[in-house]
Amino acid sequence: MARLSMVEAIRDAMDCKMAEDERVVVFGEDVGYFGGVFRCTEGLQRKYGKQRCFDAPINESGIVAVAIGMGAYGLRPVAEIQFADYVYPGYDQIVSEAARLRFRSGGEFFAPIVIRMPCGGGIYGGQTHSQSPEALFTHVSGLKTVIPSNPYDAKGLLIAAIEDDDPVIFLEPKRLYNGPFSGHPEQPAVPWAKHPLSEVPEGRYAVPLGKAAVRREGKGVTVLCYGTMVHVAEAAAEETGVDAEIVDLRSLVPLDVDAIVASVEKTGRCVIVHEATLSSGFGAELAAQVMERCFYALEAPVERVAGWDTPYPHAEEWDYFPGPARVGRALLKAMEA
Structure with missing residues (x-):
């Protein structure tokens, strides 16, 4: 390793x-x-x-x-x-x-x-x-x-x-790319020192396409996310104390629908987080999949947290994409519904 x-x-x-x-x-x-x-x-x-x-x-x-x-x-x-x-x-x-x-x-x-x-x-x-x-x-x-x-x-x-x-x-x-990076108090650095997957084996190994990974076990609410937002969601769960199950999709197509359904049916709630623009973002597809497959298991509406519906605002970069505070509010809203 x-x-x-x-x-x-x-x-x-x-x-x-x-x-x-x-x-x-x-x-x-x-x-x-x-x-x-x-x-x-x-x-x-x-x-x-x-x-x-x-x-x-x-x-x-x-x-x-x-x-x-x-x-x-x-x-x-x-x-x-x-x-x-x-x-x-x-x-x-x-x-x-x-x-x-x-x-x-x-x-x-x-x-x-x-x-x-x-x-x-x-x-x-x-x-x-x-x-x-x-x-x-x-x-x-x-x-x-x-x-x-x-x-x-x-x-x-x-x-x-x-x-x-x-x-x-x-x-x-x-x-x-290079481990911890923040630059803004609202955005957490990536805690590589504590992350179990920062150790990388030598030689060939493959992570199958189409298989999600549960990064944090929980029973209160499912968080569907990928990329940088996995770490933001982890920080939000820690800060709010919400018993969130964080599912790192890893592969968007093919999508691990079975993992999504299993988690949402367990928690009864779902928050979707991605950095891209909200409208017509991949979160809309995820929300549709959850509603179609898990409707009778849901105890609250599906929440989405994403970027704004604007061109990328350089001067307001850190407010544009979700931070722990925005994700945390969505987690609490889902739990209180």
């Missing part, structure tokens, strides 16, 4: 797969010599050469298109989009080509590609470096969407994604 940051765990996953499978290639803007803006690919070009870890032009559409072509020809590319906010020029390639290739070709061709993207706020990145666009991908049939909340899962989920035969959108909460 090694104690790794999320950056180190992500790099370790790519290193592991590149070592055991020569079909795995890594590329994107500044990922080669520079090692990526967040250093997730640092050292991979020196170790595996410029044919397997290389820089791409500033052309997201081209990056995704090249990855699709590589996958169709038998490689397993891991393409990095420098920030999730930059993916939109490549969105058509993802939706119209990657997501449909298996079905369009009758199974003759596949797109076994991973598109890695740093997402979310909390580092003063401004409007064009802080978005959480997961709902744009979960809506698209043929794509899988993954968001880890800790180093152990980051490595295991990325290995599983690289080994998957379908395209995987791998969103990495940049606020979690």
Whole structure:
């Protein structure tokens, strides 16, 4: 076991797969010599050469298109989009080509590609470096969407994604990249020292896509969350004293519906937390799933806590996405209903 940051765990996953499978290639803007803006690919070009870890032009559409072509020809590319906010020029390639290739070709061709993207706020990145666009991908049939909340899962989920035969959108909460980060009294630092999953095994292991994890057992209310919000929800439960069961979804598509139903039927209450905009966010899908499958078990309305329905407000970043106080109010409201 090694104690790794999320950056180190992500790099370790790519290193592991590149070592055991020569079909795995890594590329994107500044990922080669520079090692990526967040250093997730640092050292991979020196170790595996410029044919397997290389820089791409500033052309997201081209990056995704090249990855699709590589996958169709038998490689397993891991393409990095420098920030999730930059993916939109490549969105058509993802939706119209990657997501449909298996079905369009009758199974003759596949797109076994991973598109890695740093997402979310909390580092003063401004409007064009802080978005959480997961709902744009979960809506698209043929794509899988993954968001880890800790180093152990980051490595295991990325290995599983690289080994998957379908395209995987791998969103990495940049606020979690290097362990504790706060910058505002309303937002907790990530308590890696106490988190049991900060220890990362050496070598290959996989965390199955589509399997949620219960981070905190409880009987009072279920909290459905992912990424950075897992840690915010933990802090809110501690501060309020609410007996909350915190379910880290990890994989949004495929979604572990069984884990959601089991938890909500046990607690009878549900709070959904995500950093992205409230309207049409992935929380709306979660709320619908809970209402359809757990209606007669519910003792209170489903609560959602999310970002505002505005463009990302740089000057008010720490108020925009949920902190322990906002989540705590939702927990108390659910318990009092």
